[in-house]
Amino acid sequence: MDLPYHTPLTPALQTRLGLDPTAPLAMADRVRFSELDVLNHVNNAVYMQWFERLRIRYTQDWGLSRYMGAGHDPRIVIRSxxxxxxxxxxxxxxxxxxCGCTAFRTTSFSLAQALWAGGTLRATFDCVLVLLTADGAARYPIPEAVRARFIAVDGAHEETARPGVA
Known part of the structure; x- marks a missing residue:
């Protein structure tokens, strides 16, 4: 089977490729020579680049930000x-x-990311992202359409905020 690179993979194709569970967004690529370290395997920092690349595509596709550097799109920062x-x-x-959202609050959400090769889970990255206003001065609420998509597409749930935490 030819693996389509840089194209969202359907859940059916994800299943055929050995991913379990499937994810709301999945994309394929191939390891490049420039991503290797002196031990001839992928440098640990490169995994973070791969996760970031898909995370940005995810936030664009889900309607959170266009990353144009202007306008009213929120800043999206990793809290942890x-x-x-x-x-x-x-x-x-x-x-x-x-990549997929697992839970969300008013201005933050949790993402679960995974890296697969040959049907084997190779790495995971779980993070909490916070939305800030364009100038970074205040929190930015997750739009209702995005919240609905988190639930309908990702199967995420809304967490109740602890006092003082958004």
């Missing part, structure tokens, strides 16, 4: 994140990065 490296990646391996 945890990566778990499970198995190394090597030159020319095909991989799939996935």
């Amino acid at each position: 994140g945890q990566i778990h490296y499970r198995q190394e990646m090597r030159m020319d391996e095909d991989y799939i990065v996935t």
Whole structure:
């Protein structure tokens, strides 16, 4: 099977490729020579770039930001994140990065991201993203349409905010 790069993968294709569970957004690519370190495997920092690339596409596709640097789009910042490296990646391996919201509050949401290769989970990245106004001075509420998509497409749930936490 030819793996389509840089194109959202359908849930059916994700399943055929061994991803379990499937994700709201998944895209494939291939390891490049420039992503290797002196040990001839993918440098740990590159995983974060792969996760970031899909995370930006996700926030664009879900209608959170166009990343145009102007206007009223929110700033989207990582409040916290945890990566778990499970198995190394090597030159020319095909991989799939996935992304989906698991929970949200008024101005923040949690994303679960995963990296798959050959039907094997290679790394995960779980993070909390916060929306800020364009100037960064205040919190920015998640638009209702995005909240609805988090529920309908991602299967996310709304968390009740703790006092003082959005």
